[in-house]
Every structure is written in C-alpha cells, then in structure tokens.
Amino acid sequence: MSTTPASPTVLRAPVSGTAKSRKRRPFLVDLYSTAVGKKYAMAISGIAMMGFVLFHMIGNLKMYQGEAALNHYAEFLKELLYPLAPKGAVLWILRATLFGMLVLHLHSAWSLTRLNRRARAVRYQGPRDYQVANFASRTMRWTGIIVFVYLVWHLLDLTFGVVNGAEGEYVRAEVYDNVVRSFDRPLVSGFYIFANILLGIHLFHGVWSIFQSLGWNNPRFNSWRRGLAAGFATVVVVGNVSFPVAVLAGIVG
Numbered sequence: 617m618s619t620t621p622a623s624p625t626v627l628r629a630p631v632s633g634t635a636k637s638r639k640r641r642p643f644l645v646d647l648y649s650t651a652v653g654k655k656y657a658m659a660i661s662g663i664a665m666m667g668f669v670l671f672h673m674i675g676n677l678k679m680y681q682g683e684a685a686l687n688h689y690a691e692f693l694k695e696l697l698y699p700l701a702p703k704g705a706v707l708w709i710l711r712a713t714l715f716g717m718l719v720l721h722l723h724s725a726w727s728l729t730r731l732n733r734r735a736r737a738v739r740y741q742g743p744r745d746y747q748v749a750n751f752a753s754r755t756m757r758w759t760g761i762i763v764f765v766y767l768v769w770h771l772l773d774l775t776f777g778v779v780n781g782a783e784g785e786y787v788r789a790e791v792y793d794n795v796v797r798s799f800d801r802p803l804v805s806g807f808y809i810f811a812n813i814l815l816g817i818h819l820f821h822g823v824w825s826i827f828q829s830l831g832w833n834n835p836r837f838n839s840w841r842r843g844l845a846a847g848f849a850t851v852v853v854v855g856n857v858s859f860p861v862a863v864l865a866g867i868v869g
C-alpha cells in the first residue's frame with residue numbers, strides 16, 4: 617500500500633511555536649513575538665548600550681585632565697558633525713536611539729520572563745541545579761532593576777540637576793563642577809560605586825549571553841567568551857568606580 621505524499625502547498629507558519637497568531641504580520645513583528653526574536657532584540661539592544669557605557673566611561677576619563685577638558689568634551693558632543701548637521705542634532709539622534717534600545721531591552725526581558733513562566737506552569741519542586749547557572753546569571757533581573765534605578769538617579773543628578781546640590785548650584789554646562797559636587801557626598805559616591813559593581817556583574821553575564829542568544833555558542837570558544845565578558849566588565853567597572861573614588865580622595869576636585 618502506498619502512502620500519500622505531503623501536500624506541496626505549505627503555508628508559512630509563524631517563526632516558532634511560541635508565536636500567538638497565524639495572521640500575517642511584518643516579519644520583524646512576527647519574529648519579535650517568538651522567544652528567539654526576543655532574545656535577538658535583547659542581545660542587539662544590549663550591544664548598543666554596552667557601546668554607550670564603554671564610550672561614556674572613556675569620555676569621562678577627561679576629568680583627569682581637568683575642568684576645561686571635561687567641559688570642552690561635553691560641548692564637543694553637542695557639536696558632533698556641526699556644521700554638516702545642526703548643533704545638537706546628532707546628539708539627540710543618539711539619545712533617541714539609546715532610549716529606544718533601553719525600552720526594547722526592558723520589554724524583551726519582561727516578556728521573556730512571562731513566556732518562561734507560562735511555559736513552566738508548575739514551579740520547580742526541588743532545588744535548582746546551579747551548576748550551569750552562576751551568581752551573575754541568577755541575579756540578572758535584580759542587577760538590571762538596580763542599575764535602572766541608578767540610571768534614573770544619575771540623570772536627575774547630572775543631567776537635570778534636580779538632586780545636585782542647593783538651588784542654583786547646578787549649571788548645565790559646568791559638567792566638572794556638577795560631578796565633583798555630586799561625588800563629594802559619600803552617600804552618593806557609595807551608591808555610584810555599589811551600582812557600578814552591579815552593572816559590572818550584569819555586563820559580565822550580558823556579554824556572555826550575547827553569544828548564546830545569537831547562536832554562536834560553540835564550546836570551543838567558551839574560555840574566549842569568558843575572557844571577553846570578564847575583561848569588558850572589569851574595564852567599565854574600574855573606570856566608573858575610579859571617578860567617585862578620585863573625588864573623595866581629592867585627586868579630582
């Protein structure tokens with residue numbers, strides 16, 4: 617008895633089984649509705665923000681060259697590509713992109729967590745096997761939330777000046793003075809140091825995970841991956857933590 621061959625007209629199914637509807641949607645929206653798509657979104661937005669964090673730290677090193685150098689650098693950022701583009705235009709495009717990346721990162725993290733919870737309706741009954749999950753990977757949500765709270769404080773402190781000294785002391789263009797006034801308060805410096813160490817832990821696991829999310833996880837590269845993750849996180853943390861320490865120690869001020 618012969619078996620009937622499968623029908624040749626196969627409709628395109630959603631990218632993965634996690635997609636909700638079979639209605640045709642733009643490819644990227646369809647992809648984002650899947651766990652794989654959300655992981656891609658998380659990885660790409662993470663890479664963009666890592667680029668920002670690294671260059672932000674490198675730029676801030678200007679404070680070791682003195683007040684004029686740091687203030688001039690802040691002014692230079694506003695004049696990127698001027699007069700080709702209007703003053704401030706490139707900076708605003710970069711800010712909008714960064715903000716978009718942050719929203720995408722937070723949304724994909726949140727919806728991946730929901731997807732995972734739904735996939736595992738019954739919670740783990742026994743202790744988890746933590747051999748494959750280290751401290752950094754288990755604390756991603758908490759380090760992420762604390763770094764986000766830190767970011768809000770940081771913007772209120774050094775970008776908007778709402779929590780930076782007495783009224784009238786904060787002057788937008790006087791970046792160096794604003795930084796010194798902020799870090800002169802040990803409690804604020806302590807918070808910066810704490811949050812930046814957590815940022816480092818978040819970055820360590822983040823860099824490591826990018827390769828997993830993008831499917832480049834050949835075990836042969838694991839030691840190289842670990843080295844890159846540790847190196848990147850260390851550079852960012854050491855640079856960022858050095859600023860409040862330098863102000864408290866009187867090296868910058």
Ligand code: HEM
Nearest residue numbers: 672676690711767770774775791795808815856857859860
């Ligand atoms: C101790 C380390 C840090 C120092 C000294 C520092 C310093 C500054 C300063 C002075 C500004 C205002 C610049 C201006 O008004 O021209 C600023 C803005 C900003 N910082 Fe930081 N920062 C640090 C760490 C971080 C970290 C870890 C993040 C991200 C998690 C971050 C994200 C931002 C963002 C998004 C802005 C707004 C940029 C803009 O509007 O152009 N900073 N920072």
